[in-house]
Amino acid sequence: MSSLAPAPAATMRQAAILIVDDAPAQLGAMRSMMLQQGYQTFVANSGERALSIAQRAQPDLILLDIVLPGMDGMEVCRRLKAHPSTCNIPVIFMSARTETDDIVAAFDIGAADYIPKPLRLAEVCARVRAQLQFRRTSMSQQQQAERLRLIVDSMDEGLMVIEPSGRIQYTNPACDRYLGYAPGELAGAALDALLAPSVAQECLDLFGQDVQGGAAPKARGAREVLIRQRDGNLRAMDFTLTPMHAEQPLFVALLHDITHHKQSENALQRAAMVDPLTKIANRRHFDNFLDKEWQRALRTSQPLSLIVLDVDHFKGYNDSLGHAAGDACLQQVAMALQSHALRATDLAARYGGEEFVLLFGETGFEAACALAETIRAHIESLNIPNPRSTTSPWVTASLGVATIVPTQIDDTKDFFVQADRAMYAVKETGRNGVRAVKTGATFDALAVALDA
Numbered sequence: 399m400s401s402l403a404p405a406p407a408a409t410m411r412q413a414a415i416l417i418v419d420d421a422p423a424q425l426g427a428m429r430s431m432m433l434q435q436g437y438q439t440f441v442a443n444s445g446e447r448a449l450s451i452a453q454r455a456q457p458d459l460i461l462l463d464i465v466l467p468g469m470d471g472m473e474v475c476r477r478l479k480a481h482p483s484t485c486n487i488p489v490i491f492m493s494a495r496t497e498t499d500d501i502v503a504a505f506d507i508g509a510a511d512y513i514p515k516p517l518r519l520a521e522v523c524a525r526v527r528a529q530l531q532f533r534r535t536s537m538s539q540q541q542q543a544e545r546l547r548l549i550v551d552s553m554d555e556g557l558m559v560i561e562p563s564g565r566i567q568y569t570n571p572a573c574d575r576y577l578g579y580a581p582g583e584l585a586g587a588a589l590d591a592l593l594a595p596s597v598a599q600e601c602l603d604l605f606g607q608d609v610q611g612g613a614a615p616k617a618r619g620a621r622e623v624l625i626r627q628r629d630g631n632l633r634a635m636d637f638t639l640t641p642m643h644a645e646q647p648l649f650v651a652l653l654h655d656i657t658h659h660k661q662s663e664n665a666l667q668r669a670a671m672v673d674p675l676t677k678i679a680n681r682r683h684f685d686n687f688l689d690k691e692w693q694r695a696l697r698t699s700q701p702l703s704l705i706v707l708d709v710d711h712f713k714g715y716n717d718s719l720g721h722a723a724g725d726a727c728l729q730q731v732a733m734a735l736q737s738h739a740l741r742a743t744d745l746a747a748r749y750g751g752e753e754f755v756l757l758f759g760e761t762g763f764e765a766a767c768a769l770a771e772t773i774r775a776h777i778e779s780l781n782i783p784n785p786r787s788t789t790s791p792w793v794t795a796s797l798g799v800a801t802i803v804p805t806q807i808d809d810t811k812d813f814f815v816q817a818d819r820a821m822y823a824v825k826e827t828g829r830n831g832v833r834a835v836k837t838g839a840t841f842d843a844l845a846v847a848l849d850a
């Protein structure tokens with residue numbers, strides 16, 4: 399025993415050793431040697447006792463004699479390995495049997511080591527140390543793996559591990575949750591079950607380049623994709639692909655849900671197009687809409703009609719009833735206008751102050767005149783009193799109409815000016831009326847032809 403190496407610092411953590419031997423002298427010697435090494439010890443002189451202590455005390459290592467009364471060491475080891483609470487405890491056999499068959503049988507049932515008797519105590523200590531060190535290392539690896547699993551499981555981002563063929567190997571709980579799948583259900587699925595075919599193909603191309611290219615693989619920046627959920631709905635996600643440095647080429651996809659971000663982006667976009675007071679389209683929306691409808695009318699040679707509407711004597715209205723009442727009046731007028739612009743090719747908008755505009759696609763001159771008159775009558779029939787009006791006891795409006803079949807030499811600006819001028823002509827001739835003009839090169843040419 400004097401030749402034994404000093405106990406290494408690691409053993410000061412008091413690893414617990416269970417020593418199983420039916421020979422009291424051997425048991426005693428082993429025990430005092432292990433104590434001297436700084437280990438905590440348990441002893442058992444039978445297989446049954448060894449099993450019971452192992453389950454209760456959960457030692458870090460078991461030194462197990464093979465020849466025992468009753469249940470032999472081989473059977474003890476078999477049972478230890480079969481039980482979940484003891485299967486990971488390393489077992490070192492100690493035996494005088496040194497036949498190859500015995501040694502092979504011992505390793506086959508899960509022995510960590512096999513020490514021949516008579517024991518050389520320094521060798522026993524060295525083997526015990528090695529096993530304990532190995533156990534510590536593998537336990538810390540297990541703990542690390544467990545910690546990594548916990549991190550991946552509790553991530554808010556979805557994570558997928560994908561093979562270069564596009565086969566999904568693993569998805570974390572956030573990914574399953576986002577896409578509405580049960581845990582593990584996506585494993586084995588193809589990437590194109592989730593992505594649009596063109597996007598899935600792009601990913602496969604990238605995988606191919608990374609696998610064959612030999613160049614240092616690098617992460618691809620996040621890109622916005624629509625991912626198909628299990629119920630078929632699409633969900634907007636930021637999608638980042640990163641090659642994984644593993645034995646086999648694999649790719650990690652990170653999915654960041656941007657549905658809320660998209661919703662607020664859409665809400666912002668919508669808000670940017672709406673007049674805050676009246677909640678109908680604003681001038682910017684109208685200008686874009688006019689450009690779009692103009693281009694369409696150019697292609698189809700269909701007429702386009704524009705109404706510019708200005709509330710009459712609105713300054714007087716505000717002055718007599720207050721600004722808040724003025725606001726409410728504008729809201730009522732806007733609602734009335736909105737009710738006349740129902741087709742996808744129509745739009746009612748507040749252009750500014752008490753001025754409104756309405757655009758009607760595929761609407762000719764007569765139809766636009768009729769519409770304008772209906773709208774004028776509608777405003778008057780709202781019966782909103784306007785005490786200062788010299789035109790009517792009620793709030794009224796003046797409407798200018800312009801109709802055009804646009805050609806390449808016409809422009810939207812002049813079209814608007816024509817409707818505006820018509821509206822001012824109504825103002826000058828008593829208000830609460832409609833004035834309409836046909837404008838643009840098509841009608842000019844027609845007028846010339848008729849005059850001729």
Ligand SMILES: Nc1nc2c(ncn2[C@@H]2O[C@H](COP(=O)(O)OP(=O)(O)OP(=O)(O)O)[C@@H](O)[C@H]2O)c(=O)[nH]1
Nearest residue numbers: 708709710711712713714716721722724725751752
């Ligand atoms: N309450 C309210 N008033 C507004 C708003 N925008 C513009 N106005 C008012 O609308 C009035 C427009 O007055 P004017 O341009 O002189 O025209 P008017 O009094 O309607 O006279 P005519 O157009 O000639 O019939 C001004 O007093 C503005 O202050 C608004 O958002 N709310």
